[in-house]
Amino acid sequence: MKERDELDRCDCNVxxxxxVNAVREKMPSEENLYDLAELFKVFGDTTRVKILWxxxxxxxxxxxxxxxxNMTQSAISHQLRVLKQARLVKYRKEGKIVYYSLDDxxxxxxxxxxxxxxxEKHWKRGV
Amino acid sequence: MKERDELDRCDCNVxxxxxVNAVREKMPSEENLYDLAELFKVFGDTTRVKILWxxxxxxxxxxxxxxxxNMTQSAISHQLRVLKQARLVKYRKEGKIVYYSLDDxxxxxxxxxxxxxxxEKHWKRGV
DNA sequence: TATAAATATGAATAATTGTTCAAGTGTTAA
DNA sequence: TTAACACTTGAACAATTATTCATATTTATA
Incomplete structure (x- = not known):
C-alpha cells in the first residue's frame, strides 16, 4: 500500500x-477492522458456507x-484448513477418520x- | 467447475x-448459499468494512x-460501487457532492x- | 463559455485465492 | 510387512479482485 497524506483533499472536507474528525475518533482500531474483514472473507466462499452449514x-x-x-477430498481438506485457522471448526480423530464440527x-x-x-433486498444472483 | 459424481466415495459414506442424506435434505438451495457467500464477500475487505463503519x-x-x-477518491468510488450493488449503501446528490449512507x-x-x-477466540492478526 | 470541483469509469497491473494434481502422512487390516 | 484407506500438504494454474492511472461526466462558478 502506498503512502498518501495530503492528496485528494477537496474543498468539501473543510x-x-x-x-470526519468525529468519525475518525470513534473508528475501531485498524487491527480490529482488519480482523473483522478477515473473518468475513472466510464466510465469503460458497464451499465454506456449505461446509459450515x-x-x-x-x-x-x-x-x-x-x-x-460433490467435490474432491483435497478441495474440502484445503477449505477445512482455512476454517480451522479461523477457529470456526474443530475436529476429533477416531482411527483414520477425522470428524469435524462447528467451533462457534x-x-x-x-x-x-x-x-x-x-x-429484504430481494438480492438476485448474478446482478 | 468440473463434473464429478461417484469419485472419492469412500467406505465411511456407507x-x-x-x-449425509439427512443433511442434504435440510440444506438451503444452491442459490441461497451462493447469495450468502456473495454478501459476505462484500464484507471481506478492509476498505469496505471501514467505509461501512x-x-x-x-x-x-x-x-x-x-x-x-487516506485513499484515493477513485479507490473509494470503486468500492462504493460494490457496496451499492450489494444494496448496502444508498446515496443522495446535492449539487456536485454525492452523500452516501447505509441502506441496511x-x-x-x-x-x-x-x-x-x-x-472470544482471541483471533490474532497474521496467524 | 471556459474552468474547476466532485465523482465515476475503463483498462492495466499486481496480488490473492480456489481447485486440481501428485505425493505425502498416519492408521487399520490382511 | 504390505496394502488399502482417510486425510493432509505443496506446487501449479486459472480466475478473481483491489488499487492505480488516465480519462470521462456532471455541476457550480468565474
Whole structure:
C-alpha cells in the first residue's frame, strides 16, 4: 500500500471537517477492522458456507463432506484448513477418520443476519 | 467447475449415509448459499468494512471517505460501487457532492456478531 | 463559455485465492 | 510387512479482485 497524506483533499472536507474528525475518533482500531474483514472473507466462499452449514446440522468426516458437496477430498481438506485457522471448526480423530464440527455458536446468527439482508433486498444472483 | 459424481466415495459414506442424506435434505438451495457467500464477500475487505463503519456513524461524501481512510477518491468510488450493488449503501446528490449512507440496518448486527467471534477466540492478526 | 470541483469509469497491473494434481502422512487390516 | 484407506500438504494454474492511472461526466462558478 502506498503512502498518501495530503492528496485528494477537496474543498468539501473543510465544510465536513468536524464530521470526519468525529468519525475518525470513534473508528475501531485498524487491527480490529482488519480482523473483522478477515473473518468475513472466510464466510465469503460458497464451499465454506456449505461446509459450515452442513456441520451445523451434523458432525461429519472429510469424506462425507466431499460426497455431500460433490467435490474432491483435497478441495474440502484445503477449505477445512482455512476454517480451522479461523477457529470456526474443530475436529476429533477416531482411527483414520477425522470428524469435524462447528467451533462457534455464533455462525448461525451471522448467517441469519445475512439471509435477512438478502431476503429484504430481494438480492438476485448474478446482478 | 468440473463434473464429478461417484469419485472419492469412500467406505465411511456407507456408515454415514443416513447422516449425509439427512443433511442434504435440510440444506438451503444452491442459490441461497451462493447469495450468502456473495454478501459476505462484500464484507471481506478492509476498505469496505471501514467505509461501512464510517457510514454507520455519519452520512459522508466520497471525498470525506477518501480523506478519512487516506485513499484515493477513485479507490473509494470503486468500492462504493460494490457496496451499492450489494444494496448496502444508498446515496443522495446535492449539487456536485454525492452523500452516501447505509441502506441496511442489519450491518451493525452482522459486524457485532463477527466481533464477538474475534474477541472470544482471541483471533490474532497474521496467524 | 471556459474552468474547476466532485465523482465515476475503463483498462492495466499486481496480488490473492480456489481447485486440481501428485505425493505425502498416519492408521487399520490382511 | 504390505496394502488399502482417510486425510493432509505443496506446487501449479486459472480466475478473481483491489488499487492505480488516465480519462470521462456532471455541476457550480468565474
Amino acid at each position: 465544510i465536513h471537517e468536524d464530521v 452442513a456441520l451445523d446440522e451434523a458432525e461429519m468426516c472429510v469424506c462425507d463432506l466431499a460426497v455431500l458437496l 455458536e455464533h455462525i448461525k446468527n451471522i448467517f441469519d443476519q445475512g439471509l435477512i439482508h438478502i431476503n | 456408515i454415514h449415509e443416513d447422516v 464510517a457510514l454507520d456513524e455519519a452520512e459522508m461524501c466520497v471525498c470525506d471517505l477518501a480523506v478519512l481512510l 440496518e442489519h450491518i451493525k448486527n452482522i459486524f457485532d456478531q463477527g466481533l464477538i467471534h474475534i474477541n
